[in-house]
Amino acid sequence: MRIAIGSDHGGFGLKESIREMLESKNIQYRDFGTYDTNSVDYPDFAEKVAAAVVSGEYDRGVLCCGTGIGISIAANKIPGIRAALCGDCFSARMSRLHNDANVLCMGGRVVGTGLGLEIMEAWLETEFEGGRHAKRISKISAIEEKNKC
Numbered sequence: 103m104r105i106a107i108g109s110d111h112g113g114f115g116l117k118e119s120i121r122e123m124l125e126s127k128n129i130q131y132r133d134f135g136t137y138d139t140n141s142v143d144y145p146d147f148a149e150k151v152a153a154a155v156v157s158g159e160y161d162r163g164v165l166c167c168g169t170g171i172g173i174s175i176a177a178n179k180i181p182g183i184r185a186a187l188c189g190d191c192f193s194a195r196m197s198r199l200h201n202d203a204n205v206l207c208m209g210g211r212v213v214g215t216g217l218g219l220e221i222m223e224a225w226l227e228t229e230f231e232g233g234r235h236a237k238r239i240s241k242i243s244a245i246e247e248k249n250k251c
Contacts, residue, residue, distance in 0.1 A: 106160035108134035108147035113166025116210035148176035170209035198228035
């Protein structure tokens, strides 16, 4: 599995912990930034990570900002991205199991490091169930296609 990760300044600490976790598990990843706590704009990093996932270069992406809200909204503007904002392990598992979420978003100021790593673990370990859920994902793709500019 190859993971693209990114954050703004508000999610930087959580992203760094996620990066360390991926390294400890020998999971391939690329860090698209930011690389410090200087103020930056979250849409820039959401777009980079989402584009890397949609292109197929990376299997999934993880994005963090202060709340996870802005970065998830921005990532979901990229057709083919199903970014899920998760603040608990159940939601993380369900986002994969039923929604085939390809980008996990979290708020560094909301979940903190311990819970954030637990959420990440649950999300990484869960596969898409398919079946009746695949039909629903196809409907999401159809909505994207119908509403392209």
